[in-house]
Amino acid sequence: MRSILQVPGPVKAFFDQFPLQTYPAVSKKDDASVYEYNAQSYGFREQEAAQRSANDVFKLGVYNVVEDPESGCVLATDPWCLYAQLSLCKKNGLKLAHKKGAQQQQQRQQQRQQPALLVVSRLAASDKSLPILIEGCSKRNVRSTAGINEILSSRLRDAEELMYVSLLDSVVYDCWTTQALCELSVAKFLELYDCAPIDVALLQRAFYQTLREDLLERNDFSLRHLEISRHVRYMHLYQSRNAHQLTAPLFESCKAALDRFAALLGSRTFFSGEMEPGYLDLKLASYVLCFLSLDDQESSLARYLRQEVHALAIHSRAVIAHFK
Amino acid sequence: MNGPASDNEELETRILEASQRSSKLEEIDLEHQKVLQNQQLLYAKDLFSNKAHTPVHVSSVVVNNAECVRPSVLQNYLDQTITRATTFEHLCELSDILNMKLISNGLVENCTQTLDSRGVLHYELQDSDPKPSYATPHSTGHTVSVVDIVPIVNLQPLKKISAKTGTNIGNGEGDGYLQLQWRNALGGGEKFTFDATKGTKTHSSYLFDYSQPLSPWWLWDCSVYKNSRSLGNMELLMRGTRASVRSAFEKHKHLNYELGVESLWRSTQATSTHSSDSLLLLAGDEVKNSLSHSVFWDTRDRPIFPLAGSFYKLTNELSPSKYWKCFFEASKVKSWRKNDFFTASFTLKGGYINNFSASKPLHISDKFHNGGSNDVRSFQLMGLGPKDLHDSLGGDAFVSYGVSLFSRLPFKRWSDSNFRLHAFFNGARLINTNGDQLKNCISSLAREHSTSTGIGLVLGHPVARFELNFGIPLTAHTSDSARKGFQYGIGLSFL
Structure with missing residues (x-):
């Protein structure tokens, strides 16, 4: 049935002739943009050079990266980003990226055709939380952190693994976040959570506070720890109890949880009992590696892991070695 | 046969004739008034054109309601306008400028002027230091006559504090706004403005602005703002401060300038799940400092939908270590x-x-x-x-x-x-x-x-x-x- 709002055929045919002349698309070429992309992207290494179409290429957006001193691999600085990075390696049979060398200069032009780790601001995500998974080109989809977590949770083997991962994402995550928010220096925090912090001294404090407030919202941390959130938000206004009194129980819980995981692992290389690490291994290793990336003076948990729980440090090294 | 019907017709005819006569009289009266007005206008025009070059001297100025403007500021305006008049035409021109400046610089709501005279001053040209005199000179041919003018300026104080709220709807967009103004706060045209807007395209905008005329011809403006708006598939949050000095010379006679300095911290957030790589890399926080200079030439009869005139503008913006931007606009x-x-x-x-x-x-x-x-x-x-x-x-x-x-x-x-x-x-x-x-x-x-x-x-x-x-x-x-x-x-x- 014809609608009254439907444009009559002859009229439509007439207007369809416009524009009378169509030129090719305006070039978007910008050397500065290409340079920035190359500087902030780290391509995953593939065992065999796969022929991918532009729509099959993905990128993982993370806060920042650090070079692992032992393996030379580029690792994300945040546990959730690192877990997503390791999981993508496992699922797609990829190897971790290395810091770019001179020989890689020539490959840079093709980098948009290979999966990569992309250092972006938290503002690249609509919910201000990383990681994000950037899929496809013409059929673009940017998956949020929640979307990535949902997919990765579905890959866990059983309910027991899900329970362990949930434990890590609550007890150990809270400890990591508390440490980042309350213990780390401003410079170290910015190094972990922003690739291009504002270099104006006058604004750096305000910028740092904005980042901290965004991190408070991730994984509902602020709902679970109201007192710490108030302390972080209104540090100068709100007279909370001594910060140490607030954070100490979280650190103790985290240490207990890590001890239990070390005991659970026993003498096995991986939890899965196989040659290849499972998702639980990746999850635990990502937290442990992030703690270990900090100095002993910066983090009491890093000191604890190095001095008391060697098994987990060895386990995380084994995970990295697998994807090296 | 004469009956009541014919009486009525006669009466109606007389009433109609009377109304026609009265309307004709009104028309004649209107025309008479128009002719009189035109005569007065012509007389005034003739008078102005004949006396346009008559030398004048403004020896004093009477200002009514002067308490709404600081004395030093008012003196400055008078010194730079009507007291400089040398001829009658010049005085009229400067009077217009004084009115315009007092109003546009936010000192008064309205301003009217009448001219009075204390007589004619005579200057002896033969004297090395001629002294004016109201007395009729004995000798003729070696004196110049200057009309001693006393302008009477009536100022109408403006309402200092005003608040406005409203909504704007259009192009699938809508917003609501609140504006508070404190005008002529210290009697020198100082204006404090607070603007708050919430809407669909401009998600939120807060502006605190202070402006002040430095002289009748130069204005200073500084503002602090926070503005959040959508730009394509992005959300742009800007917090910044801006200061500028701009001229307000007569548009059709002089070039006007604006020199501004701006510092802002902007946060760019990707809002779409289909964002391109370029946009994702652009997302983040950045500080920008810039210095800008604009020069204008504006002879348009009005800025919005003009009917005649030209407008030329050249703007240069320099952001140290970032970019130099040049922009021009010409319209006729x-x-x-x-x-x-x-x-x-x-x-x-x-x-x-x-x-x-x-x-x-x-x-x-x-x-x-x-x-x-x-x-x-x-x-x-x-x-x-x-x-x-x-x-x-x-x-x-x-x-x-x-x-x-x-x-x-x-x-x-x-x-x-x-x-x-x-x-x-x-x-x-x-x-x-x-x-x-x-x-x-x-x-x-x-x-x-x-x-x-x-x-x-x-x-x-x-x-x-x-x-x-x-x-x-x-x-x-x-x-x-x-x-x-x-x-x-x-x-x-x-x-």
């Missing part, structure tokens, strides 16, 4: 026939940005954007230029132009209204020069223009201009976002 408006029945408007704009850094791309809000109902019609807002996927990236060089023809409505009843029929032709080219040579850049700008044409209806309201056009793109690039059909525009300036 001319009207013909009785009551400015036909009007033609020509506008040309262009700009270029030189990015100092080879490793850091320009921010999208620093780049040029084209397209939209107020710019190149028949294209979407930011619909032209380089794009990555569906995200408009803007360009660092552009040229755009527009020709518009307006006519009053061809109906007697509506011809005096502010409505006009409108036909337009627009075109533009927006590119990324990517550090190309100037010659290649000009060559790129000169070809493959996106153009459009259409007709519509325009309402030239003193507050803003409203347009409803039906347009079609004539030529376009495959990456352009064209918009065929009706397009509604509201704004202060159009291409």
